[in-house]
Amino acid sequence: MSVSTMPVEAGLIKRPMFAEVVANRPLTPHLRRITLTGEELDRFAYEGPDQLARIFLAPAPGAELHLPHSEQWWPAVQAMPDEVRPIVRNYTVRRLDAARRELDIDFVLHGDGGPASAWAYTAAPGDRIGVLSDGAEYAPPVDTDWQLLVGDETAMPAITAAVEALPPDARAIVLLEVGSAEHEIEVRTPVGVTLTWLHRDGAPAGGSDVVIRTLRELALPAGTPYAFVAGESTMVTTVRRHLCTDRGIAKDRVYFCGYWKHTAH
Incomplete structure (x- = not known):
């Protein structure tokens, strides 16, 4: 540890x-x-x-x-x-x-x-x-034009706190995966922030690909990004690979952390 x-x-x-x-x-x-x-x-x-x-x-x-x-x-x-x-x-x-x-x-x-x-x-x-x-890692560089924040329930406290602390002119895309609509919470978002709740709709936590499917179809803004990706380990690494390999985002612009790992029973 x-x-x-x-x-x-x-x-x-x-x-x-x-x-x-x-x-x-x-x-x-x-x-x-x-x-x-x-x-x-x-x-x-x-x-x-x-x-x-x-x-x-x-x-x-x-x-x-x-x-x-x-x-x-x-x-x-x-x-x-x-x-x-x-x-x-x-x-x-x-x-x-x-x-x-x-x-x-x-x-x-x-x-x-x-x-x-x-x-x-x-x-x-x-x-x-x-x-x-015991420390914090969310740290958008000063040259960041827009942010991408992606996570599941375990990352909701970090991501929602980050969103509510953004300045009024911030631009960000937020994707939060939860079980269904009843698991959504109220979040104060600046005008330039788009928050999308993604539902597993019956799939177990860690057992859905809804995040990566949504991200692959998403048009990302121009400019210099900063991405914060946290939650289930496989989801996090899949999203990071997509952003860096498929979207060409520099690795040092993507912070990622696996908070937990899904184990099939």
Whole structure:
């Protein structure tokens, strides 16, 4: 597991910190937004809209949560006895309000019994969690004329946060893959941004080619692009290959990250 080593503004924190649930509300049938608060969240190191947050959960329901107290957190976690070692997962910050010491994380409910999904389904005000700021990668170069943002449910927090932070004159094409229309959420978009929801309509997550089919038929603008592609690993690599090989976009203008990998059952 890699740990970000990017320099951070003095006074900001890049070690695990405690937080507790303020609210847990459903956005769609399979997406919940959990608002957290904590004494140190005003110093949570926020670097960009795809801000990675490691979350730390107690090893079992009802167990006490123990956190490492150093920026060298991963060796410390590994050294903990099994019965107290926290569960660590990766999520993206949807919103940080440092002044109010509030942080939102959107959790996809996979229905697979995973510890983070199960925790998010039942998390109630006062429940404790650990959070850690661990870097961000979304960084359009200054010469960017237009952006292409592509992802699935797991990339929605990063992409929607990026869209809502765009300046009023920005130009962007956004493709977001979800199960169906009931999984769409409200997103504030500047006038020059086109957001298209792509539905799998019965296909499992990671089992649809709707993104690449749509992209192949899409007329892209002239000018210098920046592409941000994230989500299921095969979808991400297929889109990157299409953009660089078929569309001739330079590789250094395409950021891509596989957040998860579909495994056929």
